[in-house]
Amino acid sequence: MAIAVGVLFMIGVYLILSKVLLRVILGTSLLTHGVHLLLLTMAGLKRGDAPVLNGGSKTYTDPLPQALILTSIVISFGVTALYFVLAYRAYQTRGTDEIDDQDADAAGKEGAS
Amino acid sequence: MLHLLILIPFVGAALIPLMRALPRIHPGWAVLPVPAALFIYLLSRIPAISEGKTGFTTLPWMPGLGIDLSLTLDGWSLLFALLITGIGSLVVGYSMSYMGKNADSIRNFYVYLLLFMGAMLGVVLSDNLMVLYAFWELTSVASFLLIAFWYRRERSRYGALKSMLITVFGGLAMFAGFNLLYAMTGTYSIREIVSQAASLPEHSMFLPALILVLLGAFTKSAQFPFHIWLPDAMEAPTPVSAYLHSATMVKAGLYLVARMSPIFAGSSEWFWIVSLVGLTTLLYGSFKAIRQTDLKALLAYSTISQLGLIMSLLGVGSAAVFYDDPSQAAFFGLATTAAVFHLINHAVFKGSLFMVVGIVDHETNTRDLRKLGGLMKLMPVTFVIALIGAFSMAGLPPFSGFLSKEMFFTAMVNIREFDAAGAQSWMLVLPIIAWAASVFTFVYSMILVFKTFGGRLQIEKLDKPPHEASAGLLTPPILLVSLAVVFAFLPNQLASALIGPAVAAIRGNGLTVQQAHVSIHFWHGWTPELFMTLGVVILGILLYRTYTRFSLLDREWSGRDTLNRAYNAGLSLLENGGRRVTNLYMTGSVRRYLIYILLFLTAALCGTLLFSPNIRLGMEHYAPITFYEVAMVVVMLAAAAAVPFARSRVNAILFTGAVGYMVTALFLVFRAPDLALTQMIVETVSVILFLLCFKFLPKLKREKEKPVFKWTNLIVAAGVGITMTLVALAAMGSSPFEPISEYFLRESYESAGGKNVVNVILVDFRGFDTLFEIMVLGIASLGIYGLVKLGVQASSSKDEADASASRLRQRQGFPLVSNDVILRTLSRVIVLIIIAFSLYLFFAGHNNPGGGFIAALMTASALILLAVAFGMETVRRVIRVNYRILTAVGLSIAILTASGSFLFGVPFLSHAFGHFHLPILGDTELATAVLFDLGVYLAVVGVVMNIIFTIKGED
Known part of the structure; x- marks a missing residue:
C-alpha cells in the first residue's frame, strides 16, 4: 500500500507540473486519492471490523481517519468542480488551455541576469 | 493615578479628530489643558518624592509572561515626567502661533504630539522592561510621524525614515538586552532586577546584555556614531524639534542609562563605554556645530554634543560605585548630580533656543546664517531670549548653565584620581577633551546669537521685512528661559526638590535622598574649574573672531559626510540586493513555485524521517495481503499510470475515474463502508461533470515539451512519491502517540447516541x-x-x-x-x-x-x-x-x-x-x-x- 500511495503521489505531481490544465486537474484528483489512501494506511489496515458498533466485535478499525477522508472526499469534489469551471473559463477567455509559462520564464531570466 | 497619567494623553489623542465641530478656535486650545493639568499634578507630587517616597502601582497584563503594567514614580522619573508635561505645555502653546489653525493637518499634528507625550510618559514611568520597550518604540513611531509631518517634502520623508531605522534598530538591540536580563534574573521588573544586581556581573550574559541595552540608549540619544539621524530629523516642524529632538525623546537614552546604572554600574565596561562614547559625541558634536550654516542644523549638532556631555557625566558618575568609602563615593558621584542638573538646564536653554530659531524662521523665512544678521534692533525680545539661552549653553554666569558646566568640569577634574577599572595616568585626557569641547560650545553659542542678531542686516536677502514676533510665539520661550535665571539664583531649592531625589534614584541601592543631598554654589573660590571657564571664554572669543578663516564651514558637504554616505550606501545595498535576490527565485511562474514547494516538502519530510529517533520504517504491522487486494492495487496503479499517456481527454478522464473506483473498492476491503459509498457516488458525479465539461475544451494536444522540462517534472514527482512512500512506511512502523480513536469508539454511543x-x-x-x-x-x-x-x-x-x-x-x-x-x-x-x-x-x-x-x-x-x-x-x-x-x-x-x-x-x-x-x-x-x-x-x-x-x- 505504501508503494501504491507513493506511485499515486508521483503521477499526481507529474501531472500537476504539466502545462495542460486538464492534466493538472486530473493530477489533483489522483493526488487526492493518494492522500486518502495514505490517511487510511496510517490508521493501520484491516485490524478489526468496520467502525459500526454492533456489540459483537471487540476491535474496530480507526474511525477518525475515515471521518477525515469523508470530509476530504466531499471537499475535493467541490474543488475539482471549481477547477473545472476555472479551466473552462480560462479557455474561453484565452483560447488555450495551456499554462503559458513562457513570459514568466523570460521575465525570470531577465531578473536573474 | 499613575496609569491615568499615561492614559490621558492617549485619550486626548483619540478625541482630537472629533473636534471638527469646533472650527472657530485653534485645536491647540483644546490640547493645552492636557499637559498643563498633568504638569500641575506632577508638581504637587514633588514634596512627597523629595522626602524619599516613591509611588508604585501595578496592573496585571500578561502575568504568565511576567509582564505587568507596573508603574513607578521616583525622583528620576518625576523629573522626566515634569520635563515632558512642562515643556509639552509650552510647545503646545508655542505651536498654536507657529502652525496655522486652518490647515487640516493641524489635528494630525496634535494627535501625534499627544501620542508621543503618552508614550514618553510610559517610558519614564514603566517599571516593567517589556512595557518600557513597547512605549520606547511608540515614541519612535510618534517621532517618525512628526518628522514626516510635511510628508510631501522629500527630505522630510528621508529624515523620518532614517530616524526610524536607526532608533528601531537600537530598540531591537535593547529588546534583546532586556530579554537577556530576563534570562539572568527571571523577571522583567526593574526593581527586582536591581535587587539582584549584585549577583549579575559574574554571569556570562552580563556583558552582551550591557552592550545591547547601551545600543538602544545610544541610538535614541543620538550618540556617535548613531547621531546621523538627528540633523535630518530637523525637517520636523520647529515645535517638534524643540520638544522631541532636544528636550525629551532624545533624552530617553540618558534616562535608560541612568535607570540601568544600579544594574550595570560597577563594571569597568560600563564606565569606559558610557564615558568615552559620551565624550566622543561631545567633542564631535560641538566641532560639527560650528561648521553649520543652518540654524537648526547648528542646534541639532549642539544637541548631540550636549547629550554626549550628559552621557559622559553618567559614565563618569558610575566611578562612585567602585568605592565603599562614602566621601570618595560622593567625590566621584558629583558627576551624576552634574548630569541631572545639566539635563534640566539643557532642556531649558535648548528648548528656548529652538523656539527662538522657530521665531526667526517664522519672521524671515530663512534659517541660513549667511542671510541673517542684524535682527537685534528689529526683534529685541527675541534677541534677549536668545542671549540668555546661548549664554546658559556656553556656560557663562549668571545663568544656570554656568553652574552645571562648573560641576561638569569638577567631575572631569576629579576623575583624574580614579584608580579602579584599569584607569591609567592618562585620565588627564578626559578633562582636556571636556575643556576643548567647551571651547567649541562657547563658539557655536556665540555664532548662534551674534550671527543672527548682531552684525549687519541683509534685508535684500530676506523674503520679507522681519519684525518682532507675536506674544503667542514669545511667551513660551520667555517662560522657559526665565527658568535659566531662576535656577541660577535658587539652585539649592531645585537641588533639594528635584536633583537630589533623581540622583538617589539613579544611584540605587540604599542611597537615600538625604544622603544624596546636593548643594550648589556660584562661588567656589579660585578653583581650577573657574580658570578653565576663563580659558574657555578667552580662547572661545579668539576662535569666534577667526574661525571663518580656517574655512571650517562645510556648507558644501553638509549631510554628505562619511557616516551618512555609509548609511545611504547600506540602505541602497539592502534594497538592490533584496530585489535581486527576490527576482532570482520569484519568477512569476506558478509551476516553478510548485516545484519549490514540493522540493521543500520532500526535503523537510525526508529530513524529519532521517533525524527523528522515534520514527522507524516498519513492516511488521502489515496485515496479510490477499491476491485480490494485490490485483486491485495493480489495476488502480495501471489506470493511474495510463493517465499521463492518454491521447484524448475522454480516455484521461475515464482512467482517472477507474482509479477512483479502485480506491472505492479498496475502501470496502479496508473496512470503511461509509467511505466506499461516498467515494463511489462522488466519483460518478465527478465523471459526469468531467464529461459535461470536456466538450468545451479543445482536443488534448500531445505534449511537445523539451526533455529537460519533462525530466525535471519526473524527478520532482519521483522525489515526492518516494518521500510519501517512506512517510507511509514510517506511519506504519511507529506510532509514538496513543491514538485518540479509542475515545471515539468508547464515547460514540454513550455520549452521542x-x-x-x-x-x-x-x-x-x-x-x-x-x-x-x-x-x-x-x-x-x-x-x-x-x-x-x-x-x-x-x-x-x-x-x-x-x-x-x-x-x-x-x-x-x-x-x-x-x-x-x-x-x-x-x-x-x-x-x-x-x-x-x-x-x-x-x-x-x-x-x-x-x-x-x-x-x-x-x-x-x-x-x-x-x-x-x-x-x-x-x-x-x-x-x-x-x-x-x-x-x-x-x-x-x-x-x-x-x-x-x-x-x-x-x-x-x-x-x-x-x-x-x-x-x-x-x-x-x-x-x-x-x-x-x-x-x-x-x-x-x-x-x-x-x-x-x-x-x-x-x-
Whole structure:
C-alpha cells in the first residue's frame, strides 16, 4: 500500500507540473486519492471490523481517519468542480488551455541576469 | 493615578479628530489643558518624592509572561515626567502661533504630539522592561510621524525614515538586552532586577546584555556614531524639534542609562563605554556645530554634543560605585548630580533656543546664517531670549548653565584620581577633551546669537521685512528661559526638590535622598574649574573672531559626510540586493513555485524521517495481503499510470475515474463502508461533470515539451512519491502517540447516541469541521455560478458568439435529452428507488453506514439521472427549487442547530439525543445531530445540483 500511495503521489505531481490544465486537474484528483489512501494506511489496515458498533466485535478499525477522508472526499469534489469551471473559463477567455509559462520564464531570466 | 497619567494623553489623542465641530478656535486650545493639568499634578507630587517616597502601582497584563503594567514614580522619573508635561505645555502653546489653525493637518499634528507625550510618559514611568520597550518604540513611531509631518517634502520623508531605522534598530538591540536580563534574573521588573544586581556581573550574559541595552540608549540619544539621524530629523516642524529632538525623546537614552546604572554600574565596561562614547559625541558634536550654516542644523549638532556631555557625566558618575568609602563615593558621584542638573538646564536653554530659531524662521523665512544678521534692533525680545539661552549653553554666569558646566568640569577634574577599572595616568585626557569641547560650545553659542542678531542686516536677502514676533510665539520661550535665571539664583531649592531625589534614584541601592543631598554654589573660590571657564571664554572669543578663516564651514558637504554616505550606501545595498535576490527565485511562474514547494516538502519530510529517533520504517504491522487486494492495487496503479499517456481527454478522464473506483473498492476491503459509498457516488458525479465539461475544451494536444522540462517534472514527482512512500512506511512502523480513536469508539454511543462512529465523528465530535466543509462547498458552488454566469455577461460579443457556437456543437455532439425509451421508462422507477434509498441512508446514518453526505449525493445523482433522461428543463419544471437557496437553507439549519446548544448553556455544536417511539419506524433514536445532518444533506444537494445545472448553462 505504501508503494501504491507513493506511485499515486508521483503521477499526481507529474501531472500537476504539466502545462495542460486538464492534466493538472486530473493530477489533483489522483493526488487526492493518494492522500486518502495514505490517511487510511496510517490508521493501520484491516485490524478489526468496520467502525459500526454492533456489540459483537471487540476491535474496530480507526474511525477518525475515515471521518477525515469523508470530509476530504466531499471537499475535493467541490474543488475539482471549481477547477473545472476555472479551466473552462480560462479557455474561453484565452483560447488555450495551456499554462503559458513562457513570459514568466523570460521575465525570470531577465531578473536573474 | 499613575496609569491615568499615561492614559490621558492617549485619550486626548483619540478625541482630537472629533473636534471638527469646533472650527472657530485653534485645536491647540483644546490640547493645552492636557499637559498643563498633568504638569500641575506632577508638581504637587514633588514634596512627597523629595522626602524619599516613591509611588508604585501595578496592573496585571500578561502575568504568565511576567509582564505587568507596573508603574513607578521616583525622583528620576518625576523629573522626566515634569520635563515632558512642562515643556509639552509650552510647545503646545508655542505651536498654536507657529502652525496655522486652518490647515487640516493641524489635528494630525496634535494627535501625534499627544501620542508621543503618552508614550514618553510610559517610558519614564514603566517599571516593567517589556512595557518600557513597547512605549520606547511608540515614541519612535510618534517621532517618525512628526518628522514626516510635511510628508510631501522629500527630505522630510528621508529624515523620518532614517530616524526610524536607526532608533528601531537600537530598540531591537535593547529588546534583546532586556530579554537577556530576563534570562539572568527571571523577571522583567526593574526593581527586582536591581535587587539582584549584585549577583549579575559574574554571569556570562552580563556583558552582551550591557552592550545591547547601551545600543538602544545610544541610538535614541543620538550618540556617535548613531547621531546621523538627528540633523535630518530637523525637517520636523520647529515645535517638534524643540520638544522631541532636544528636550525629551532624545533624552530617553540618558534616562535608560541612568535607570540601568544600579544594574550595570560597577563594571569597568560600563564606565569606559558610557564615558568615552559620551565624550566622543561631545567633542564631535560641538566641532560639527560650528561648521553649520543652518540654524537648526547648528542646534541639532549642539544637541548631540550636549547629550554626549550628559552621557559622559553618567559614565563618569558610575566611578562612585567602585568605592565603599562614602566621601570618595560622593567625590566621584558629583558627576551624576552634574548630569541631572545639566539635563534640566539643557532642556531649558535648548528648548528656548529652538523656539527662538522657530521665531526667526517664522519672521524671515530663512534659517541660513549667511542671510541673517542684524535682527537685534528689529526683534529685541527675541534677541534677549536668545542671549540668555546661548549664554546658559556656553556656560557663562549668571545663568544656570554656568553652574552645571562648573560641576561638569569638577567631575572631569576629579576623575583624574580614579584608580579602579584599569584607569591609567592618562585620565588627564578626559578633562582636556571636556575643556576643548567647551571651547567649541562657547563658539557655536556665540555664532548662534551674534550671527543672527548682531552684525549687519541683509534685508535684500530676506523674503520679507522681519519684525518682532507675536506674544503667542514669545511667551513660551520667555517662560522657559526665565527658568535659566531662576535656577541660577535658587539652585539649592531645585537641588533639594528635584536633583537630589533623581540622583538617589539613579544611584540605587540604599542611597537615600538625604544622603544624596546636593548643594550648589556660584562661588567656589579660585578653583581650577573657574580658570578653565576663563580659558574657555578667552580662547572661545579668539576662535569666534577667526574661525571663518580656517574655512571650517562645510556648507558644501553638509549631510554628505562619511557616516551618512555609509548609511545611504547600506540602505541602497539592502534594497538592490533584496530585489535581486527576490527576482532570482520569484519568477512569476506558478509551476516553478510548485516545484519549490514540493522540493521543500520532500526535503523537510525526508529530513524529519532521517533525524527523528522515534520514527522507524516498519513492516511488521502489515496485515496479510490477499491476491485480490494485490490485483486491485495493480489495476488502480495501471489506470493511474495510463493517465499521463492518454491521447484524448475522454480516455484521461475515464482512467482517472477507474482509479477512483479502485480506491472505492479498496475502501470496502479496508473496512470503511461509509467511505466506499461516498467515494463511489462522488466519483460518478465527478465523471459526469468531467464529461459535461470536456466538450468545451479543445482536443488534448500531445505534449511537445523539451526533455529537460519533462525530466525535471519526473524527478520532482519521483522525489515526492518516494518521500510519501517512506512517510507511509514510517506511519506504519511507529506510532509514538496513543491514538485518540479509542475515545471515539468508547464515547460514540454513550455520549452521542450513535453507533456509526464515523458519522458520529462527523456530525458531533468534529462537527465544526463538517460545518466549515459544507460552507466551503457552498462557496465553491457560488464561485462556479459566478464564473459561468457573470463571466458570460461580461464577455464581449465575440465570446458570446464562441459560446453559442460551442453550445450548438454541444447539442449535436452530446444530446441533452436521451432518446432512449428504456432509459426513460426505467429511470422513473429507479429515481424513486434511489431517493428512497438515500432517505434510508440519511436516517440510518447515525447507527449504520450512511449519513447526510452520502444521502445527499445519492439524491443528487438521482436528480442527475432524471436530467440525463428527460433533460434539464423537465427536471427544472418538475422540481421548482432554487438550489442556491436550498444550499443557504441547509447551511442555516446546520448553523442554527449548532448554535441552538447555546440556549441550553452548553458549548457550540453540543448535541442531545433521546429515544422516541415513532409509528412505522419503530423505536428510533433521535438526536439533534440528525437535525444537523439534515442541514448537511440539504446543503450538499443544493451545492451539487447548483454546480451541475450551472455548468450545463441552463439554470
